[in-house]
Amino acid sequence: MRKLSFILVMLMCVSSVFAQKSKVTGAQNYLTSGKIDKAKQAIDEGIKNEKCVAYPKAYLVKGKVYQGIFESPLPAYKNLSKTPLEIAYEAYLKALELDAKGKMKKPVKAQMTNMIPDFTNEAVNRYNSSDYAGALDAFEKVLEIEAMDMFKGELPVDTAIIFNAAMAAQKSENFEKAIKYYKQSIEYNYGGAKSYANLSNVLKNAGNEEESVKYLHKGFELFPNDSWMLVELINYYMLGGEPEKAAEYLDKAIALDPSNGSFYRAKGTLYEKTEEFEKAEKMYVKALELDPKDFTSQYNLGVLKLNMVSVKHKAANEIMDAKKYNAAIKVVFAEYEKVIPYFTKVLEIKPDEKNSMMLLKELYFKLRNENEAYLEKYNEMKAKLDGME
Template identity: 30%
Template sequence: MKKLIFSLALILGVGSAFAQSNKVVTAWNLMKTEYNELDKAKVAIDEASVHPKTSMDPKTWYYRGLVYYKLYQSKDERFKNLDPDPLKQAYLSFAKAKEFDVTNRWKDDLLFNLTRVASDYFNRGGIEFEQKKFAQSVESFENVITIGKLPFINLLDTGAVYNAALAADEAGMKDKALDYYKKSAEYNYGGPEVYHYIAIIQMAKGDTAAGMASYEEGIKKYPNTSAQLYIAVINVFLGKKDLNSAFTYVEKAIEKDPTNVSLWQVYGSALQDRDRDNEAIDAYKKMIELEPNNFLGYYQVGSVYFNQGVGANDVANAIPLSDEAGYKAAVKVADDYFGQALPFFEKAYEIKKDDSDLLTGLKSLYYRFKNNEKVQEIQKQIDSLK
């Protein structure tokens, strides 16, 4: 009797296994384009994936991955809400299939499909980033990285590493961002900019020494394209009122990148801080030479002349009334400076008409030179901005 019961149980077990195997085949057929019954295919393959007889069969998980990948790709409204994240289920299914595929029967198919999934995750991560869904973007790019780490793939997507860093940074995951930025630097991805991001996070954590070391490392690694890093270091020194160090770095940076307009701007500002106004004017004029429509170049040259005029005017006002000749001579010096400022301010105004500081300076110059028509014109422009 015991033998008979065992035989019946065995027959029932074989029947059950056959039924579950049929569900795998059914799922395969239902997802074909000519049937396109992904909802039914999903039900069949999900049942097979949890049944003891088929749950460890790589074919089950491979087909499950295909079903869910088709759900992810489908534009059919009937299948839109069958799973909240079919791409993730496709990824997990293909990975599970590889785990059970000890004979490598499905190796090439799984490699192809996991590569497709990784590409889709990369694209999705970019879309999520643009939509400011930064935490989700991190997860998508991390999935790309994880897929690449699978032993039979073993391919690091350095773009995904860098993008994960950017997304984590925006999401406020600073430790994770720092780790990915450092990995990007290690793999020579991201150029000098990645060192800037590393340094910013380090300094925000209060580790200025580490931040400065990162800047130095980036400058050493990218000596000819690291103007941004030089500027960042210069700003750190300016913030500390260490003008000598700042000035040294500016000069080094210009040697490396003499056509960088931003460097000439910083250099001009550093020269002004050292009361070397004429050299500052030359630096700002270099900005104009490199970019003929550079607003700041014209504005800065005009500002230096304007400030020199203000200084000369103060000298004139300090001369005793009894010294009329001395007063007139001093006023002429001031007028010469103001006169030199005017054409640069006017050119800056042609380029940008809504800068309040420029408008104030330009109005005062027109007023000084008694050009009432221009005074009224500039005043109207000022009023229009209120």
């Protein structure tokens, strides 16, 4: 009985072989005539019963069909599969795995050669659509193909793909792979200062502060005049609680690019941290001279001015003599009035900036008894803010 069952299975497999080969041939013919939908249907059916036969050509044709789906300009064909490239890639690998006689190497190599630009385009598209994990996967597929034995000695090291893989890994917060690929970029002298700066940033986010600083300074040694490197150094020391070190690099950045308002704005923030408020004001003013629509500098300048008046207000409140207090508070209110234009200017740059609106509301309330117009402005601002909730 067992022997009979075995014979029946073998007969079914033989039958399946003929059916499969027929479907594979049909799929190839449909593909040649440009009927990709019918080619897909045929190959999907023809490759179903893979337990009965290991047929390398079936997987080669499957790869071609699904690669054709990806490369087709027609939406009707492109929508036949969500992951055609990945399916094609796996099919080619399967064809090589089953290829005992070595007949698949040449045709698979031809298809894999075309998969390099295909996966590169896919990676770029995914990156641009913010699918960074998908972009990383596609970039890595390019690197996997280029590292195959069939291409050994034929292709140069694809440094651009390695660097792009690093950026995609960084964006997707895959720090382990980002570190790996940035270090490879540095090994191949690709990416310049960006490789060092980005690697330092990734190492810091991964919790490796010591190595992060090492690459930051190594990058600066190699690229002392690179603005990208300088910005990373400035950010590191400003955010790391060592503003005095940041000043040195900011001065160098300003000397290299005196028309870059962001450097003056950063130095204004630095002076605020060291409580050198007059110097901070000058830096914000300079930044706004270079870029009148610099929202951050305008807002920071307004807050700086407001804080300076608040200090005077606090001092006035400590005066016990009524006459001296009244004189001091009058000066304070006059100073508050001078602050208003700074925040109205912020709202010209960014009309719905809520913090500035709230600060203006408070200023109008403080000055309501000094000028009736401010009470009306207070009510208007309050109504506007209430409408935003």
